[in-house]
Structure formats: C-alpha cells, structure tokens
Amino acid sequence: MILERIVTLANEHSKVRFLAMERSLRATGCTLPLYVIPYDDNKFELPENATWWEMPExxxxxxxxKLWPAFRKIQCLTLPNYQFVDSDVIFFKNPEDTLEPLSGFITSCTHWMAPEHTFTDETLRYIKAKTTTWTRLVFNSGQFACDKVLYQADELMRFCETNFxxxxxxxxxxxxxxxxxxxxVNCADVEISNVxxxxxSMASTWAGDYTDEASFERFEKHDKPYFIHWAxxxxxxxxxxxxxFFKFLTAEENAAFKLEGVKKLKFKDRMRIKIKAILNILNN
Structure with a gap:
C-alpha cells in the first residue's frame, strides 16, 4: 500500500487530542496531507498541511x-490509499513504512479477542456466515487503512438505506x-487483514494494555506498534x-487538558451523589 493521505475526525472539543496526534505523526517523518473530517460545525484553525475534508452529499x-455524527467516517470508504485514525492516537512510527508491504483493508486493533461492540444482532449473522474465524474480520472503527475505493458516495448511502x-x-x-x-467493509470486495x-503479529495498539507498571515495562522493552489508540x-x-500523549502538548495545553479532566471528575462526583440519593429514596 502506497499511502497518499492520513484521515482523522475532529472538532473544537477534541482539538488538544488532535494536535498531539498531528505532532506525533510529523515527528515520525510523515509529511502526507492530513484530511480532517469535521465531527460537527465546531471547527478550529488547522496546522500546516492539514485541511478540513467534507463531502456535502x-x-x-x-x-x-439524524445519524451518529462520527458516522461521517464512512467518507473514507470512497477513497484509496489512506490511513484513518481517531484523534486520540499517538504515532510511534511512520505509517507509510508500516503499511508499504501490505494491501487490502488493514486493521490494527485487538477486537478479535473481544469482538463486542463491533456488530449488532442483524450484522453478526452475516459476518459469522463468512468464516468460523469471523472475529479476525471485525475491528475498531477508530483505526483502519485501505488501498482501494470500496464504495461511491451514492452507492454508499443507498446501501445504508436498504441493507442492515x-x-x-x-x-x-x-x-x-x-x-x-x-x-x-465486510460486505465490500476487499480482503481484511489485522496486523x-x-x-x-504486531503488539497491541490499545492504550488500555499498558496502564500499569508491568505492562508498560514490557511495552518499553519490545518493538512498539506504529501507534497507540486510547479508545x-x-x-x-x-x-x-x-x-x-502529554509529551506532545505545550505547557498551556497540558494545563487546559488537566482542567478539563477536573471538570469531568466534578461532574461525575455530582452524578454519583445524585444517584446515591435516588437509591436511598427508592430503598426507604
């Protein structure tokens, strides 16, 4: 696969994560254009060689x-030669080098071990019918690459309105x-491979596999995956x-991100108190 572009999804709310991702990508030596699908109308000023990518249709x-806003990712399926990542990703290696010897639709998650949330009742019947090793065909929709066009835009929308x-x-x-x-992707004419x-046999790309001392020491000692996804x-x-993640933020961005976390924590604390009060009422 000869990559021509990197694609992501972002808005003002995810700006700090996006900036960390973009800086880590450039630090690997990758100079490919960065296409940014807007999650909604809350855009922000993008860095050099990045552009908002919208398909109005x-x-x-x-x-x-009134579909899920992140479903805008399906735009990628109308392109060849791209790597898509959510904004909560940090690159360790140039994706051009990792993907160069590969072809087809490339995934890099470990959902084959835990396939929940990759299917619904109606789609699972179809995926299971393809092969007894069907879990190797499901993936995290926040990280994938492909070297061929899978759908035209009108075909894509028509498929969604008439199938599953x-x-x-x-x-x-x-x-x-x-x-x-x-x-x-499973209905398209493309081979799905998981690296x-x-x-x-690349190491896991999920940050959740490296959140304690022992797992992180193992991560540091062995060959790293080409990116990590917080997911x-x-x-x-x-x-x-x-x-x-934090090494790619400025001091100001670090402080803002920390404040955002405090606000979320306070909200969770308030909700916990409210839920506890409701339970007390119901139990009395």
Missing part, C-alpha cells in the same frame, strides 16, 4: 437523517459508527503509556 445525508437498516440507518444513532463501518495477528481509556494520569 454524505454530511447532508447524515444530518438530515437497523444498524446502518434506523438505529444508527443508538449503535454509533463501529458496527456500521464493520458491516460496510496484530500472524504473520505480522475509551481516560487520560487522567501522566503515568505509563499516557506520558506519550
């Missing part, structure tokens, strides 16, 4: 039908983007794998 269709419609259309806001993108499985792992600590 797809964006308008998603907004009109609970997942891709009617209940898309409930299921979000991951099961939908999984079934779209954390043989023959590549739901909270960045509330500066220890272990998290230090690689």
């Amino acid at each position: 797809i964006t308008g269709w998603i907004d009109k039908n 419609t609970e997942t891709l259309f009617h209940k898309n806001y409930l299921y979000k983007d991951q099961p939908g993108i999984n079934i779209l 954390t499985m043989p023959p590549v 739901g792992v909270p960045l509330t600590s500066r220890n272990y794998i998290h230090q690689y």
Whole structure:
C-alpha cells in the first residue's frame, strides 16, 4: 500500500487530542496531507498541511437523517490509499513504512479477542456466515487503512438505506459508527487483514494494555506498534503509556487538558451523589 493521505475526525472539543496526534505523526517523518473530517460545525484553525475534508452529499445525508455524527467516517470508504485514525492516537512510527508491504483493508486493533461492540444482532449473522474465524474480520472503527475505493458516495448511502437498516440507518444513532463501518467493509470486495495477528503479529495498539507498571515495562522493552489508540481509556494520569500523549502538548495545553479532566471528575462526583440519593429514596 502506497499511502497518499492520513484521515482523522475532529472538532473544537477534541482539538488538544488532535494536535498531539498531528505532532506525533510529523515527528515520525510523515509529511502526507492530513484530511480532517469535521465531527460537527465546531471547527478550529488547522496546522500546516492539514485541511478540513467534507463531502456535502454524505454530511447532508447524515444530518438530515439524524445519524451518529462520527458516522461521517464512512467518507473514507470512497477513497484509496489512506490511513484513518481517531484523534486520540499517538504515532510511534511512520505509517507509510508500516503499511508499504501490505494491501487490502488493514486493521490494527485487538477486537478479535473481544469482538463486542463491533456488530449488532442483524450484522453478526452475516459476518459469522463468512468464516468460523469471523472475529479476525471485525475491528475498531477508530483505526483502519485501505488501498482501494470500496464504495461511491451514492452507492454508499443507498446501501445504508436498504441493507442492515437497523444498524446502518434506523438505529444508527443508538449503535454509533463501529458496527456500521464493520458491516460496510465486510460486505465490500476487499480482503481484511489485522496486523496484530500472524504473520505480522504486531503488539497491541490499545492504550488500555499498558496502564500499569508491568505492562508498560514490557511495552518499553519490545518493538512498539506504529501507534497507540486510547479508545475509551481516560487520560487522567501522566503515568505509563499516557506520558506519550502529554509529551506532545505545550505547557498551556497540558494545563487546559488537566482542567478539563477536573471538570469531568466534578461532574461525575455530582452524578454519583445524585444517584446515591435516588437509591436511598427508592430503598426507604
């Protein structure tokens, strides 16, 4: 695969994560253009060689039908030769080098060990029918690459409205983007490979596998994956794998991110108190 672009999804809320991701990418020597799909209308000023990438026909269709905003990622399926990552990623190696000997649709997560949230009842029947080793075909929708166009824009929208419609259309806001993108790729004419499985057998790209001393020491001693994806792992600590995220932030950004975490913590504390009060009322 000869990469031509890196694609991500961002808005003002994810700006700090995006900046850390972009700086880590450039630190690997990758100079490819960065296409940024807007999660919503809350945009911000992008760094050099990054541009907002919108497909009005797809964006308008998603907004009109009140689909999950991150489903805008399906724009990627209309492109060849890209690497998509969510904004909560830090690169360790140039993705051009990692992907150069590979072809087809490339995933790099370990959802094959825990495939939950990659399918719905209606899509699982189809995926299981493909092979008894179906878990190797499901993936995290926050990290994937492909060297071929899988759908044209009109074909993509039509497919979503007529196939697996609970997942891709009617209940898309409930299921979000991951099961939908999984079934779209599994229905396309492309071979799916996961680089954390043989023959590549790359180490896990999930930050959650490196959040204690022992696992992080193992991470440091062995060959690292080409990026780490936080994918739901909270960045509330500066220890272990998290230090690689914070090293790409300025002092001002570090302080702002820390304040954001405090605000979230306070909100959770307030909710915990409210829930406890409600339970006390119900139990009395």
